[in-house]
Amino acid sequence: MTKEREVVAASVPADLLKLYDKLRAQQGGIGAAKLYARSCQGCRQELAITELNEIRAAAPDTVIRCENCRRILVRTAESGL
Known part of the structure; x- marks a missing residue:
């Protein structure tokens, strides 16, 4: 593991x-992905x-996963929600 x-x-x-x-x-090697422009x-x-x-209605600290690839989705202001 790196220090960071x-x-x-x-x-x-x-x-x-x-x-x-x-x-x-x-x-x-990719366990989480950004939710960007609804993708x-x-x-x-x-x-x-x-x-x-469902994502819009979820609490900000709820772990959301992509239904397709099952990665953890990281929500930002650019998520398109």
Whole structure:
């Protein structure tokens, strides 16, 4: 583990870090992806309107996953929500 990753990982809940590491191993090194303009940047698929509505309604600290590739989705102001 690099020093930077160690610092960041120390601030992430253990169960979320475990999920991320599992997904990373399964998904070719990428366990989380940015939700950008209503699309998962991991698999490049646009999310369905029902998925987007669920994400909009979810609390900001809820872990959201892409229905297509199952990566953790990182929401930003550019997510298109």
